[in-house]
Amino acid sequence: MMETAKIKVKKLNLYYGDNHALKDIDIKIRPKAVTAFIGPSGCGKSTFLKTLNRMNDLVENVKIEGEVLLDEKDIYAPGVDTTILRKKVGMVFQQPNPFPMSIYDNIAYGPRIHGIKDKRKLDEIVEESLRGAAIFDEVKDRLKKNALGLSGGQQQRICIARALAVCPEVLLMDEPTSALDPISTSKIEDLMEDLKKKYTVVIVTHNMQQAVRVADDTAFFLLGELIEFRETKLLFSYPQDKRTEDYITGRFG
Amino acid sequence: MKNKAKINAVEKTAKSIFMICAVIAIFAVCSITIYMIAKGTPALKSVGVLKLLFGTSWAPTANEPAYGILYIILTSIVGTAASVLIGVPVGLLTAVFLTEISNKKLAAIVNPAIELLAGIPSVIYGLLGLMLLNPFMYKMEKMIFEDSDTHKFTGGSNLISAVIVLAIMILPTVVNVSASSLRAVSANLRAASYALGASKIQTVFKVTIPAAKSGIMTGVVLGIGRALGEAMAINMVAGGSVQIPLPFNSVRFLTTQLVSEMGYAEGVHRQVLFTVGLVLYIFIMVVNLVLQKLRKGANTDE
Numbered sequence: 178m179m180e181t182a183k184i185k186v187k188k189l190n191l192y193y194g195d196n197h198a199l200k201d202i203d204i205k206i207r208p209k210a211v212t213a214f215i216g217p218s219g220c221g222k223s224t225f226l227k228t229l230n231r232m233n234d235l236v237e238n239v240k241i242e243g244e245v246l247l248d249e250k251d252i253y254a255p256g257v258d259t260t261i262l263r264k265k266v267g268m269v270f271q272q273p274n275p276f277p278m279s280i281y282d283n284i285a286y287g288p289r290i291h292g293i294k295d296k297r298k299l300d301e302i303v304e305e306s307l308r309g310a311a312i313f314d315e316v317k318d319r320l321k322k323n324a325l326g327l328s329g330g331q332q333q334r335i336c337i338a339r340a341l342a343v344c345p346e347v348l349l350m351d352e353p354t355s356a357l358d359p360i361s362t363s364k365i366e367d368l369m370e371d372l373k374k375k376y377t378v379v380i381v382t383h384n385m386q387q388a389v390r391v392a393d394d395t396a397f398f399l400l401g402e403l404i405e406f407r408e409t410k411l412l413f414s415y416p417q418d419k420r421t422e423d424y425i426t427g428r429f430g
Numbered sequence: 431m432k433n434k435a436k437i438n439a440v441e442k443t444a445k446s447i448f449m450i451c452a453v454i455a456i457f458a459v460c461s462i463t464i465y466m467i468a469k470g471t472p473a474l475k476s477v478g479v480l481k482l483l484f485g486t487s488w489a490p491t492a493n494e495p496a497y498g499i500l501y502i503i504l505t506s507i508v509g510t511a512a513s514v515l516i517g518v519p520v521g522l523l524t525a526v527f528l529t530e531i532s533n534k535k536l537a538a539i540v541n542p543a544i545e546l547l548a549g550i551p552s553v554i555y556g557l558l559g560l561m562l563l564n565p566f567m568y569k570m571e572k573m574i575f576e577d578s579d580t581h582k583f584t585g586g587s588n589l590i591s592a593v594i595v596l597a598i599m600i601l602p603t604v605v606n607v608s609a610s611s612l613r614a615v616s617a618n619l620r621a622a623s624y625a626l627g628a629s630k631i632q633t634v635f636k637v638t639i640p641a642a643k644s645g646i647m648t649g650v651v652l653g654i655g656r657a658l659g660e661a662m663a664i665n666m667v668a669g670g671s672v673q674i675p676l677p678f679n680s681v682r683f684l685t686t687q688l689v690s691e692m693g694y695a696e697g698v699h700r701q702v703l704f705t706v707g708l709v710l711y712i713f714i715m716v717v718n719l720v721l722q723k724l725r726k727g728a729n730t731d732e
Contacts (some may be wrong), residue, residue, distance in 0.1 A: 232625060264627035274618040276642050287626040290636065336622070343626055 182246075183208035183347060183377040184229060189243035191224060191233065198224050200401045202243070207396075211369055211378045213392035215385055219422070220398040222381045226349050229379065230266035233260050247347070264291060267345035271352040273332035275324035275339070280307075281345050283324045283335055287343035302342050309375075310338035311368050330361020333398065337368065348372060350380040354387065365399075366391050385425060389413055397421045457719030463711075470708025473701035478633070480704060488672035489681050490691070490699040493617035497702045499687070503709060505675040506684040507588060509664070510657040513596035516649050517657075520597070521604030522639075525646075528605070529612040530634050548602035559595040564667060571678050584680040587669035592681065595663050600653035607652060611645020612638060644724055651721045658713055684710040 182205035191199035199221050206212050214222040227233045228245060231252060244251045252262050264287075275283050284303040293299060303320070307313035312334040316327070324335050333353060340348060354362040369391045372378050382388055388395050389409060396406040397420075405412060405421045417421040474482055477497045488699020524544070528537050568586030575581040615638050623633040639646065661683075669680025670690055682690070687706050695703050 181618070230625065232621065235621070235624060260627040260629055262627075263625055268625035270618060270621065272618055274616070274622045276619060276622065276637055286623070286628075287728075290626065290628045290632050339626065339627070 181208060183248065184379075185244075185249070186228075187244040187246070189225075189228065189245060191221075191228060191242075192240040194235070194238045198324045198401050199228070204328050204396060204403060206306060206377065206379060208377050209373055209375070210393040211380060211391050212394045212396065214379070214381045214396050214398060215219035215383070215424075216398035216404075218383065221401040222396075222398045223351050225398065226351055226379060226381050229347070229349055230263050230268055232263075234259060248342065252376065264343045264372070265345055266347040266349060267340035267343065269333070269336050269340055269350045269353045272356055273329055273336055275327075275335050276331050277325055277410050279321045279325065280335060281320040281326045284342045287339060290332055291343060304308050306342040307335075308371075309341045310334045311364065311371070312338060328361070330357050330364060333344050333357060333361065333365060334368070337365070337372075337387065345376065348422075350378065352381050352383060355383065364386075370397040385413075393422040397424060399424070437626040466704070466708045466711050469701070470711075471705070473698060473705040476698055477702060482702065483709075486674075490695070490702065495698070498699065499702070499706055499709070501672050501674050502682055502684055502687050502706065505589070505681045506658060506710070506713070508675040509592055509596065509681070509683060509728070510654060511667075512589075512593045513600060513657045514650065514654055516593065517597035517600040517653060518604055521601045521649070521653070522608050522646060523606045524601070525608035525612055526634055526639070528609050530630070532637065544602050544605050547598070552599065552660060552663040553666070555595050555599055556663035559591055559663065559667035563591045563594060567678075574678065580672075581678070582671075582680070584669050584671075584678065587667055588678050589668065589675050589678050589681045590677045592664040592668035592683070595667055596657045596660060599660060601654050603656055604649045604653045607649030608642070608646045611642040611648070614645065615641045645659065647724050648721060651717055651724060655714060655721070657716045658710070658717065659685065661689050664687050684713075 184204075184206040186202055186204045186206075189199055190197070201274070202225060214226060216222045224233065228241060229247075229252075233239050233241065241253060243253075243278065245253055247266065251257075253360060276286060278286075281303055284306050285299045288299060288302050293302070304313060304317075307316065312331060316335075327335065327391040333356075337348075338352075354365050357365070358359060366387065369378055369380070373393075380388075380391065392409045394406065395409040395412045397404045397412065397418075399420055405418045407417075413420065413425055416425060438622060482497055482499060483503070484500050486500050487496040487498045488501070489496045525541075528540060532540065564586035566586070567588055567590060568584075571581075571583065571586060571588070575583070619637055619641055622631055623637045628636070664683055665686040668686060669684065670682050670686060671680040672682050672687075673679045675681050684706055688703055688710075691699070692703055
């Protein structure tokens with residue numbers, strides 16, 4: 178199923194102190210598709226997601242071995258600038274976390290720190306990003322209002338727009354809908370359909386139905402291991418591994 | 431039945447004890463306010479508001495006494511503002527260092543040191559200023575005003591010394607309050623900033639500090655209050671002449687004015703000193719009102 182890979186991970190091991198949290202992960206993630214990571218809590222799916230933009234670097238006592246290749250270049254190679262890496266690999270978090278500033282400033286934050294000062298250019302980026310996150314029409318009249326005044330679902334789409342504003346190639350989403358109501362959730366799921374036309378999307382979800390709905394490929398993690406990774410349809414209809422089958426049929430979770 | 435009555439009695443007694451305590455606090459505030467106004471206003475009448483508040487000559491024991499306290503008010507304002515201008519950036523950056531940059535080991539040394547700074551009695555600060563700062567200031571003064579005919583030499587007791595001492599004294603307040611509000615900023619916000627490719631310094635200045643703004647402002651205002659109210663330390667280093675607050679002038683603050691003359695003042699002179707106290711009291715009240723506003727703001731938004 179793999180023609181080219183946007184991200185290739187080889188023999189990745191991650192340790193939190195003595196805790197071996199990810200074991201020999203090998204995976205290839207397709208470009209311009211949605212890849213979902215599923216698995217029970219504590220299986221390492223979120224941790225693995227964070228290795229893809231090196232957010233784990235911020236945690237103390239983390240040791241990472243192996244390679245993560247983004248367009249064939251190892252992002253853990255010495256001399257890699259994480260600020261440039263994270264500009265390419267954007268992230269949306271579990272809890273909507275807009276900055277306590279206006280909607281406009283939230284979106285413009287990324288472009289500004291990367292050196293864009295021109296007002297007209299910023300206006301353009303803000304509008305484009307908000308449209309990209311399907312929230313422009315809802316907020317266009319109150320761009321100067323504090324983003325914290327929006328509903329949780331709107332805040333999360335602001336966060337997606339904020340991530341889009343730095344023109345990433347990959348978008349990592351860490352359980353982006355787990356704090357949202359069903360209507361907001363379905364809006365964001367619809368949005369993923371559009372996002373994958375331009376971006377490589379990787380989503381962590383604890384919700385198997387969500388993976389079925391949005392993901393082209395799905396990876397099942399258990400206790401720090403990648404158990405099975407296939408096209409979503411195949412994974413859910415013909416699981417190859419007993420553990421995958423047990424999980425998706427709800428025998429544990 | 432009897433038991434219930436007993437419980438009721440205990441409840442009632444406890445309630446009234448709490449009530450009495452609360453009333454004592456309110457009574458104290460009210461009586462101080464009334465007392466200050468009652469004692470501080472007569473001089474406004476006997477000397478005249480303009481002559482008193484905007485007069486620049488202070489000669490209470492002269493044959494024709496003059497009671498202008500403008501320079502004293504200005505000294506308090508300028509001295510406090512300058513010490514805040516120095517102390518707040520240093521304090522804020524120290525707080526940033528403690529919470530965002532230093533490793534735990536270093537923070538474990540710096541943090542208690544700053545707490546200790548808050549516990550040192552102000553007279554010790556004055557002593558250090560007297561022994562270390564003033565001689566240094568005297569050297570500078572001799573260099574700068576070598577050829578000046580108008581400058582009155584102070585031996586180093588001047589406004590700058592007072593400002594430096596005050597700046598150091600407000601540091602712990604600013605550092606502690608700012609650090610705790612920086613710590614309260616959600617790790618989620620920092621993560622969002624890093625995930626957009628921001629560096630640590632960009633994150634600190636563009637996300638963390640703005641998010642902690644109201645807490646930091648509280649620290650600043652508390653610092654202003656501390657600087658305004660300080661008497662002992664600056665009494666020892668500021669010189670004590672009533673003069674326009676220029677850096678190398680020997681100056682007198684509202685607080686040090688009371689400290690140095692209350693002991694012997696009589697009649698109108700004494701009344702005027704109470705007015706000085708009233709002015710100080712009003713300044714402090716304004717600072718506290720601002721503080722309460724800030725705290726309310728901090729609770730409602732963000």
